[in-house]
Amino acid sequence: MTLLARLDRLPLSRPHYKLLLIGGLGYTFDGMDSAVVAFLLPSAKAAWGLDNGQLGLIGSATPFGFLFGAIAAGLLGDRIGRKKVMMYALAFYAVFSVVAAFSPNYEVFLGARVLAGAGAGAESAIIAPFLSEFVPAKRRGWFVGALAGFFSFGFVMAALIGRFVVPTVPEGWRVAQLITALPIVMLLWWRRSLPESPRFLVANGRHAEAGKIVSKLERDVEKATGQALPAVAEAEAQPATETPKVNLLSALKFLWSPAMARRTAVIWTVWFVITFSYYGFFSWIPTLLVERGITVTKSFEFSIIIYLAQIPGYFSAAWLSERLDRKHTIALYLAGSAVSAFWLSQMDAPWSITLAGAVLSFFLNGTYAGVYSYTPEVFPTWIRASGTGLSSAFGRVGSILAPTIIGLSAASLGFAGVFGLTTAVLAAGVVCVVVFGLSTAGRSLEELTEHGAPVKTAKEMTK
Secondary structure, rough: OOOOHHHHHHOOOHHHHHHHHHHHHHHHHHHHHHHHHHHHHHHHHHHHHOOOHHHHHHHHHHHHHHHHHHHHHHHHHHHHOOHHHHHHHHHHHHHHHHHOOOOOHHHHHHHHHHHHHHHHHHHHHHHHHHOOOOOOHHHHHHHHHHHHHHHHHHHHHHHHHHHHHHHOOOHHHHHHHHHHHHHHHHHHHHHHHOOOOOHHHHEEEEHHHHHHHHHHHHHHHHHHHHHOOOOOOOOOOOOOOOOOOHHHHHHHHHHHHOOOOHHHHHHHHHHHHHHHHHHHHHHHHHHHHHHHOOOHHHHHHHHHHHOHHHHHHHHHHHHHHHHHOOOHHHHHHHHHHHHHHHHHOOOHHHHHHHHHHHHHHHHHHHHHHHHHHHHHHHHOHHHHHHHHHHHHHHHHHHHHHHHHHHHHHHHHHHHHHHHHHHHHHHHHHHHHHHHOOOOOOOOOOOHHOOOOOOHHHHHHHHH
């Protein structure tokens, strides 16, 4: 009877849903932080007399910070533990959100936004691999997809703050950033409620600690369900132990080794495609609406409609990922995104643009639900956080490039050209995941990644 087989046979119940809520709230504030920046730019421009170049740097500050935060979180998560990184990242993000709110000048504001983005990126990169390690294989796709769905609540909240706080409250753009710093109060709850990942502990030889956590989770599940626990199945593989210490060089060497290169290439490509398309779309849609003759206020209202479409997008994909497999769900929603982007390229009227944009938002965010579920599943336990963090970081390169590339495309190709380009990028992602992607639904994390000889494989691949 192994610890991880005991963990995997537990039915989803109140203890798991508590973890879902804790991690989901983190994603809510991460989403709110990344989205609210678009609504702060006009106020920052007025406050400090900024030009468009300076505004562009502010717009890129959060994704730039995300990139480095995601890399750091992955590497640290595999060295010091998932829980510690998740909590420190939250505190780091909240502190610099407060600094940004009270910034006396543009330079301090820009630096604080980069550092707040690093904290948010670190938290965003660690939550999915951390909590996926608690969830039984048959429900992991739904759980992590639903977890990612909390991002949508953050985007809707950011749109509401941008519409009702920023323009109506004195110094509303500063108040908005204080609101995004509220998760600092969650630290007190998280410190008491969150256990460390048993898989991380087992992989690091800390079996006694892992045993206590699994035993407590078993008691909590039994109490919540009021039923005896299912029998323990024989584990097909165990996580690697005596693994190399993870650093950036060893992580990259392993991820691009012959045994892992295909998985890594698929995951990195999908992350780049979806993040490029997502940030390109959401950073430009208010401007494109204004160019179609509607007011800035109305464009914010239409943006709220488009943001609301994220919610069913995430949760429908979370539901489908258990039935179609993760790779097929990702391909379906990427294809839907490509069709929607082409549809959007043909629209002229504000309401038709909004409708097409809402459908595109639905499919883009559904893709994210699949990607967040899929990514932790393809990397071994000892390097799962690093693999997820580096994949997310590569995607952030797309978020940094997208506003500039799409801005240049808009000037030369026009509205149709912008979303024609997006269609082509998304179509490439569909082909990649369908042809080369790995099927993961219903398989344990160890079955997917350890291959029965984990210690030897892990060491040999990093020599």
